[in-house]
Amino acid sequence: MATLEGLYAITPDTDDSERLIERVSDVLPHGVRLLQYRNKSQDPVRRLWQANLLASLCHSHGVTFIVNDDVELALAVGADGVHLGRDDAAIAAARARLGADAIIGASCYDDIKLAEAAVAAGASYVAFGAVFPSGTKPHAVRAPLELFAQAKRLGVPSAAIGGITADNAGEVISAGADMLAVIGALFDAADPAQTAEQLAAALRR
Ligand SMILES: Cc1ncc(COP(=O)(O)OP(=O)(O)O)c(N)n1
Numbered sequence: 585m586a587t588l589e590g591l592y593a594i595t596p597d598t599d600d601s602e603r604l605i606e607r608v609s610d611v612l613p614h615g616v617r618l619l620q621y622r623n624k625s626q627d628p629v630r631r632l633w634q635a636n637l638l639a640s641l642c643h644s645h646g647v648t649f650i651v652n653d654d655v656e657l658a659l660a661v662g663a664d665g666v667h668l669g670r671d672d673a674a675i676a677a678a679r680a681r682l683g684a685d686a687i688i689g690a691s692c693y694d695d696i697k698l699a700e701a702a703v704a705a706g707a708s709y710v711a712f713g714a715v716f717p718s719g720t721k722p723h724a725v726r727a728p729l730e731l732f733a734q735a736k737r738l739g740v741p742s743a744a745i746g747g748i749t750a751d752n753a754g755e756v757i758s759a760g761a762d763m764l765a766v767i768g769a770l771f772d773a774a775d776p777a778q779t780a781e782q783l784a785a786a787l788r789r
């Protein structure tokens with residue numbers, strides 16, 4: 585079973601599959617423990633193509649591979665699991681479809697009650713955010729860092745998402761988050777590999 589802690593990279597949304605693979609290949613060897621394929625814009629054929637490539641790449645690096653939103657795509661490419669939010673499939677239905685060993689992440693926004701319900705329904709980890717303003721998702725609900733201390737009693741790991749950078753990562757880890765989920769600060773960085781190292785180092789402190 586994969587360890588649900590550390591740097592959780594999430595892919596930028598792009599139609600350029602070659603560049604996507606190049607960018608992910610650059611960061612994977614630098615402390616990434618999980619990778620989520622998040623693509624809201626492309627057709628099913630391109631999503632299947634990209635997800636297949638990323639699944640092979642992650643598994644060849646020993647990195648856990650998660651698909652955002654789409655339970656059937658996760659099954660089709662042999663992903664380790666899926667991440668689901670309020671507009672996606674129900675956690676219990678996903679657990680029934682994917683089986684006991686699958687990793688199922690649940691978006692809980694700023695709501696500890698939602699997290700309790702997600703765990704009761706079979707979630708493997710809970711995510712709170714946006715913990716800081718996010719350029720990728722500017723209208724995301726904002727979540728206070730106090731949630732990570734409260735989440736300790738849930739018995740599953742927690743992920744923080746939204747506006748996380750190498751500069752503010754320490755604050756989020758001190759608050760109790762087990763995983764840092766990052767898109768922009770990683771993939772828009774001048775040197776993504778170095779930024780991944782910095783984020784991973786903050787998690788080891
Ligand atoms: C690790 C992680 N946390 C939260 C989210 C957000 O999920 P959701 O609320 O379903 O929003 P979209 O990502 O689907 O726009 C996530 N993807 N990953």
Ligand SMILES: Cc1ncsc1CCOP(=O)(O)O
Pocket residue numbers: 713714717718719720721724745746747748765766767768769
């Ligand atoms: C999907 C999602 N949900 C809340 S914030 C966010 C985007 C995170 O991206 P970034 O790390 O660029 O702020």
Ligand SMILES: [Mg+2]
Pocket residue numbers: 652653667668669670671672
């Ligand atoms: Mg979603």
